[in-house]
Amino acid sequence: MSVLVYTETESGKFKKNAFEVASYAKNVADQMGASVTAIAVNAENAEELGTYGVSKVLNVSNDQLSSFNARAYASAIAQAAEAEGSKVVILSSSADSKYLGGILAAKLNAGYVPNVVAPPESTAPFVVKRTAFSNKGFAHTEIDAEIKMVGVSNNAFGMVENATSANSEAFTPNIGDADFGVKSVEVDKVVGKATIADADIVVSAGRGLKGPENWGMVEELADVLGAATACSKPVSDLGWRPHGEHVGQTGKPVASNLYIAIGISGAIQHLAGVSASKTKVVINNDPEAPFFKAADYGIVGDAFEVVPELIEKLKDFKAQNA
Amino acid sequence: MKILVCISNVPDTTSKINFTEDDTKFDTNGVQFVINPNDEFGLTRAMWFKEKQGATVHVVTVGDASVEPTIRKALAIGADEGIRINAEPKDGFFVGRQLAEIVKNGGYDLVIAGRESIDYNGGMVPGIISSLLDMNFVNTCVGLEIDGNVATAVREIDGGKEKIATSLPLVIGAQKGLVEESDLRIPNMRGIMMARKKALNVVDAVDSPIPTADKKFERPAAKGPVKLVDAGNIGELISLLHNEAKAL
Ligand SMILES: Cc1cc2nc3c(=O)[nH]c(=O)nc-3n(C[C@H](O)[C@H](O)[C@H](O)COP(=O)(O)OP(=O)(O)OC[C@H]3O[C@@H](n4cnc5c(N)ncnc54)[C@H](O)[C@@H]3O)c2cc1C
Ligand SMILES: Nc1ncnc2c1ncn2[C@@H]1O[C@H](COP(=O)(O)O)[C@@H](O)[C@H]1O
Numbered sequence: 001m002s003v004l005v006y007t008e009t010e011s012g013k014f015k016k017n018a019f020e021v022a023s024y025a026k027n028v029a030d031q032m033g034a035s036v037t038a039i040a041v042n043a044e045n046a047e048e049l050g051t052y053g054v055s056k057v058l059n060v061s062n063d064q065l066s067s068f069n070a071r072a073y074a075s076a077i078a079q080a081a082e083a084e085g086s087k088v089v090i091l092s093s094s095a096d097s098k099y100l101g102g103i104l105a106a107k108l109n110a111g112y113v114p115n116v117v118a119p120p121e122s123t124a125p126f127v128v129k130r131t132a133f134s135n136k137g138f139a140h141t142e143i144d145a146e147i148k149m150v151g152v153s154n155n156a157f158g159m160v161e162n163a164t165s166a167n168s169e170a171f172t173p174n175i176g177d178a179d180f181g182v183k184s185v186e187v188d189k190v191v192g193k194a195t196i197a198d199a200d201i202v203v204s205a206g207r208g209l210k211g212p213e214n215w216g217m218v219e220e221l222a223d224v225l226g227a228a229t230a231c232s233k234p235v236s237d238l239g240w241r242p243h244g245e246h247v248g249q250t251g252k253p254v255a256s257n258l259y260i261a262i263g264i265s266g267a268i269q270h271l272a273g274v275s276a277s278k279t280k281v282v283i284n285n286d287p288e289a290p291f292f293k294a295a296d297y298g299i300v301g302d303a304f305e306v307v308p309e310l311i312e313k314l315k316d317f318k319a320q321n322a
Numbered sequence: 323m324k325i326l327v328c329i330s331n332v333p334d335t336t337s338k339i340n341f342t343e344d345d346t347k348f349d350t351n352g353v354q355f356v357i358n359p360n361d362e363f364g365l366t367r368a369m370w371f372k373e374k375q376g377a378t379v380h381v382v383t384v385g386d387a388s389v390e391p392t393i394r395k396a397l398a399i400g401a402d403e404g405i406r407i408n409a410e411p412k413d414g415f416f417v418g419r420q421l422a423e424i425v426k427n428g429g430y431d432l433v434i435a436g437r438e439s440i441d442y443n444g445g446m447v448p449g450i451i452s453s454l455l456d457m458n459f460v461n462t463c464v465g466l467e468i469d470g471n472v473a474t475a476v477r478e479i480d481g482g483k484e485k486i487a488t489s490l491p492l493v494i495g496a497q498k499g500l501v502e503e504s505d506l507r508i509p510n511m512r513g514i515m516m517a518r519k520k521a522l523n524v525v526d527a528v529d530s531p532i533p534t535a536d537k538k539f540e541r542p543a544a545k546g547p548v549k550l551v552d553a554g555n556i557g558e559l560i561s562l563l564h565n566e567a568k569a570l
Contacts (some may be wrong), residue, residue, distance in 0.1 A: 028376070070449070095480055099461040099495075102449020105415060111533030112414065127537065134440050135349075136339035138540040145533035181458040182488045185474075189482030197480040201569070225570075239524055242465070243499040244478055248358045249335055249440055250498055258569040269335045275542070279567040281559070282548070292548050297562060301553030307400065313556050 004086035012044035017092040023160040026053030050166030058171035072179040075105040111143035114151030134272040137243040154255040199228035206232035208263020212240035248273035266291025328435040330358040331389040364496030375562025397517035398509030409527035418450025419530035437495040452493040465497035
């Protein structure tokens with residue numbers, strides 16, 4: 001028996017979360033006395049997964065799949081699970097994996113639990129811990145189905161090396177026209193910039209910044225840190241920043257290593273969406289701002305003084321630690 | 323065009339989340355329930371299709387009688403008819419299976435669900451419906467136009483947007499951006515009065531596996547106090563982030 005893991009690629013290269021979910025799959029496989037098989041689409045360097053404990057890679061090379069298509073990808077993964085006789089399937093929590101997760105669960109008749117933050121507590125019964133209520137709680141959820149699907153939260157398990165030699169095989173799933181009923185016409189995407197979903201560091205700013213003209217320093221701080229930029233809900237509602245930057249319970253979830261909140265009060269809906277981040281820093285001139293109760297580090301001060309100085313000091317730090 | 327909007331009845335976003343019965347149940351005491359925000363964006367777009375293109379809009383919720391005020395609210399906003407599937411929404415697969423049955427029997431052209439419910443956070447129900455019924459599916463949908471059978475959608479992707487061409491019958495996972503925040507509607511008196519007269523049909527659940535079960539809940543561990551760094555000593559913040567938090 002093998003545990004099947006879907007390892008995502010972007011232009012042929014594995015995403016960071018691919019190594020995380022592979023590491024997670026290895027943990028599950030060890031608990032069950034099984035091996036790990038990965039499925040990847042158009043991966044250039046499939047053997048890389050060996051570092052994280054994957055012993056076999058089913059590599060799908062198919063031009064039709066060069067851009068993501070949820071149904072076609074779900075179809076490929078379902079066929080891989082069948083071919084491998086896998087009873088456990090591991091996904092990430094990326095937007096793409098969440099898109100295909102429901103489709104795949106229905107195809108496999110699987111019990112699917114997303115947002116999982118730890119390895120299974122036991123595998124018989126199969127119990128995992130996941131976030132629920134928008135990070136305001138956790139649930140210990142049992143999956144009682146022949147096939148179990150787990151969606152691993154970003155940054156929850158980390159990358160764990162476990163050197164194995166990975167054997168890559170070509171895999172040719174049967175994909176029909178019906179799988180392409182949804183066609184991508186045009187993609188409009190910032191390239192070469194960290195995204196909220198993938199970034200290690202997210203720099204986020206709120207209404208305390210007074211207006212869109214003041215975002216230069218936020219972007220510069222993000223540049224120095226290689227971070228993604230984000231904002232609070234009113235900032236995107238006011239049109240100061242694009243909707244895609246809105247984070248929180250009704251925006252994008254953030255589970256980064258470091259989250260820096262500038263001029264954000266820390267409303268419950270904001271905190272719910274960002275609290276999965278490991279380390280939180282708040283910069284706010286009001287010492288009573290609720291965010292101070294949720295943060296690890298804080299500076300009480302005027303963002304217009306603190307942020308420019310932080311940028312200068314970080315440049316020095318980067319120069320010294322380069 | 324027949325539209326079905328799937329509405330999850332969820333705790334208001336300001337709710338404090340507590341558990342009861344030895345942490346095996348969500349404590350609904352004092353909690354105000356609302357239309358799931360993602361579903362409200364979807365319902366608002368459905369109203370646009372009703373008003374501009376003559377669509378018929380039904381709303382459906384899987385739940386016991388306690389969810390009816392939420393269904394009535396959707397009717398007060400303007401949906402034509404409500405359906406309640408009388409069962410406890412225990413798991414995403416189960417809910418998806420119930421909703422698929424309604425979609426199949428009702429001959430809906432467009433099914434609008436939310437990208438995610440803010441209580442269960444499964445993010446799976448719309449995908450499950452689409453897959454069970456072989457319908458097209460666009461998730462994280464932030465734009466939707468329909469002309470005859472042809473649908474043009476915009477999907478939010480990591481770092482940008484994707485324009486999509488597809489066709490009915492279609493399922494979407496709605497989210498913020500699908501309509502403007504200012505387009506959201508608060509039911510008025512007339513809407514509330516009319517909603518009382520609209521049909522709210524209660525149907526039984528169909529047989530379905532319930533493959534997952536929440537056995538126990540847990541609240542996040544209490545957080546230690548914040549470490550404050552003086553605004554005049556920003557170097558210290560950097561060294562804490564580097565040496566202590568290992569975040570730089
Ligand atoms: C249903 C619902 C869903 C919601 N979902 C979300 C969500 O997903 N995400 C979200 O963010 N919000 C959400 N909200 C809104 C939320 O309740 C708050 O209104 C919002 O988060 C506040 O944004 P803010 O912190 O930028 O602004 P404010 O609350 O106005 O805070 C601005 C902060 O900046 C500080 N400040 C001012 N000047 C300076 C300065 N010079 N230097 C430093 N600090 C300064 C102030 O002290 C203050 O703390 C939701 C609300 C509802 C009702
Ligand atoms: N009990 C329910 N009744 C009706 N629709 C639901 C229910 N639960 C979830 N949904 C729909 O499915 C979407 C995603 O929910 P979930 O998979 O729980 O995150 C929600 O936004 C709703 O549109």
